[in-house]
Amino acid sequence: LQDEPGALSGLLTTFARRSANILTINSIIPTNGCALVTISADVTDVGVSMEELMGQFGSAPGVIKADILAG
Numbered sequence: 001l002q003d004e005p006g007a008l009s010g011l012l013t014t015f016a017r018r019s020a021n022i023l024t025i026n027s028i029i030p031t032n033g034c035a036l037v038t039i040s041a042d043v044t045d046v047g048v049s050m051e052e053l054m055g056q057f058g059s060a061p062g063v064i065k066a067d068i069l070a071g
Helices: 007-017 050-058
Strands: 021-027 037-042
Touching: 007 021, 007 037, 007 050
Parallel strands: none
Antiparallel strands: 021 037
16 A cells, blocks of 8 residues: 555445455555555455456555455
8 A cells, every 4th residue: 555644544445335344454564655454354245256346446545556365
């Protein structure tokens, strides 16, 4: 995420709008204007494909890159 106010909040709003249940959030201290954030979530009830969901996460304000690490 970009190191700017509201970036994480905006991403979490995207999760909430899709009824994804956040399980954990981990972040490292931002460097060079970016923070690595790992979010684990239950996406059982999101109602869209993972490709569409990741597209929505990737286009959220402040998101530089979104990847699935496990699933």
